[in-house]
Amino acid sequence: MTHARARRDADCPARRAAERILAPARRELTRAGLLSALAGALWPVQAAAIAWAVAAWAEGADPLPPAALAAAVLLACGAARAGLDHLAGGLLFRAADRVLARETEALLRREARAPSAQGSSAAAALIVQKLPLLQPWITRHHVAMTRVRILPLLLLALVLPISWLAGLTLLVAGPLIPVFMALVGMAAEDASRRQLTEIGSMNALLMERLSALLDIRLLGAEARAAADFETRAEALRDRTMAVLRIAFLSSTVLELFAALGVALVAVFVGFSLIGEIGIGAWGTPLTLGEGLFVLLLAPEFFQPLRDMAAAWHDRAAGLAVAAELEALDAEPRMAPPGRGEAAAPLPGPLSVRLEGAAAALPGHAVALPDLALGPGDSLALTGPSGAGKSTALAALAGLAPLASGRIEVCGRALDAATADAWRARLAFVPQRPHFPDARLGDWLDPRATGADPWPALRLAEAAEIVARLPDGLDARLGETGGGVSGGEARRLMLARAVMAGGDLVLADEPTADLDAETAAKIIAALARLKARGVAVIVATHDPALAAAMDRRAAIAAPSPASAEVPA
Incomplete structure (x- = not known):
């Protein structure tokens, strides 16, 4: 009963x-x-x-x-x-x-x-x-x-x-x-x-x-x-x-x-x-x-x-x-590996290797290209909209689990044990700007190192943007970056990535919807990062940005027959 x-x-x-x-x-x-x-x-x-x-x-x-x-x-x-x-x-x-x-x-x-x-x-x-x-x-x-x-x-x-x-x-x-x-x-x-x-x-x-x-x-x-x-x-x-x-x-x-x-x-x-x-x-x-x-x-x-x-x-x-x-x-969802907590950077020289990998998303999988990357290398991920370029960046950052294959970072498998430490070596530039309700100076220093932000701003060609703001580094831009244009917001995000001090920068469409002059500034800033020994991976439709990278890896649009996640 x-x-x-x-x-x-x-x-x-x-x-x-x-x-x-x-x-x-x-x-x-x-x-x-x-x-x-x-x-x-x-x-x-x-x-x-x-x-x-x-x-x-x-x-x-x-x-x-x-x-x-x-x-x-x-x-x-x-x-x-x-x-x-x-x-x-x-x-x-x-x-x-x-x-x-x-x-x-x-x-x-x-x-x-x-x-x-x-x-x-x-x-x-x-x-x-x-x-x-x-x-x-x-x-x-x-x-x-x-x-x-x-x-x-x-x-x-x-x-x-x-x-x-x-x-x-x-x-x-x-x-x-x-x-x-x-x-x-x-x-x-x-x-x-x-x-x-x-x-x-x-x-x-x-x-x-x-x-x-x-x-x-x-x-x-x-x-x-x-x-x-x-x-x-x-x-x-x-x-x-x-x-x-x-x-x-x-x-x-x-x-x-x-x-x-x-x-x-x-x-x-x-x-x-x-x-x-x-x-x-x-x-x-x-x-x-x-x-x-x-x-x-x-x-x-x-x-x-x-x-x-x-x-x-x-x-x-x-x-x-x-x-x-x-x-x-009850909705199906794929949790990323790791605990999402602060961790010491993963030791060892920088290396990234993908072999037969496919990222798992709710209800389907995205095949990723095989690639290998070392310090100072650069790579452009290309392909049609919806092919999975952003998903590939998320998988490389340990933010999307794998349905099959292997991602190796710093000589170790990217899994729950290494994901948090691996992310401590990364800097990410998202496609859409987002600014929290905080001082611009604090936002530019994501790891709270207290370092001088001006060298990073100059490298990203963003120093004049901050100098023009009424409150400078004390400015609060609002969620969508009120007071700066889309290109200026991208350069500020790039300066933040520089200050994060990662060995690998992942940038999602950093030149999308920008005029040629502003896009050229973003490309030049990424080239300066590469010259400093930082590896760069970009997802892009921009031929000029893709040409500035050492190599390209194309991601094809998934066919219906290959879109299902294997059991």
Whole structure:
């Protein structure tokens, strides 16, 4: 029985999602739920004070003492309720922040180290737009469920001794709400999942169009691209409106049942007090104080059910996000060798040798050319777009695992034991500039050696770029290098590679999209590096850059028959 139940729980997506998202914060959620329920349990005390004071006034007593006592009780209980809700809210939001931080960190670490075939746009959409939907689930649903288990029963226990008919009315109207919400919940979860899928698709389309913006403009396809984006945006609007329609429908039905329940209790209390109804109480006529007490409790009987209904949609959205997290977890991915940690440089003279190697990517492999490289050698990797030139650089850097063959560096196999130490001897110049929120001087010194950056800047012909910046080495360029052109950003990246002090520089399309004069400066800087004994490997389409290298190695576009990763 126990094994069967464990198996059933493992097969239930909702249970798996709760174990992943809610279980780590279970202690805070339980404490917050009890604090919130305790805050709600103070309302009957306030209702009793109000009913007693009004009944005393109706009986002709001096109004000041009852009013003063009732006001004191109301203020004390109100302050206590506010304090308890504040404590509960603090626990909930701290727990939610911790869960979101944990999931975000896990996603970033995994996708940075071993990205899936879905690409960075899917991960970005999940982190930026979808993970925040977990917060309402964490902060509202568990507390609402705790309150709905405690408060309606407590209020019903207080109403029944006064009037069995009012208690029966609440008992009949109350359960209709969770029954209806359970039926609506399935449709809400499905609608939320479709909405999240559309968000991911729209982000993927946007990233694709932005990356190809130059080609789109050259081909005159701006109208076509805008129409595609408009179609996707309209689909997202439809998905969002479907979620809102379900939310409004369920809210309408909920308010209908709650309003009917409160109205029936109000009608009973009103007609009882004027003597038109003689049943419903336990043998004695309903007094004004009792009637007001019951009437004040009736709306609060339905309030936890309202909260649960609102949180039910938060739960549906949270489950949809958790399902996407599970799907991304299950995506095939290839982790690079090594631990990705700082290590002492791999000893021995520089040498690189590839023999029958093929880099493993999710779902396919990229054949790499056989080659051998020593100190001061230079090589150009050429081939059509998509052939695998960037993948070859990643494999040489130990950032892409091998499906077959061997890469030998410094006389040793490039594997998990040597990858980190090998990367300590490399410098990498990526195709797209990226500048962190840091001083330019600190960014130029990736190994934090404290060396003077100006010799490296002069070698890369980038000294005048830094000298022209208002803050010089103290400048912060922003993520995409605000204030410098694309060619200037490339030269700054090359200066950073020089300061890294590696024996091998890997440069991915260092002259792409540059004018002839700027490209010539990049080529000259690479030649000066080579003259200093640094080996250089570039991936390029540029004939001038390829001609400046000692040798070329062509990478052919993979054929469909050879694209599969061998088992």
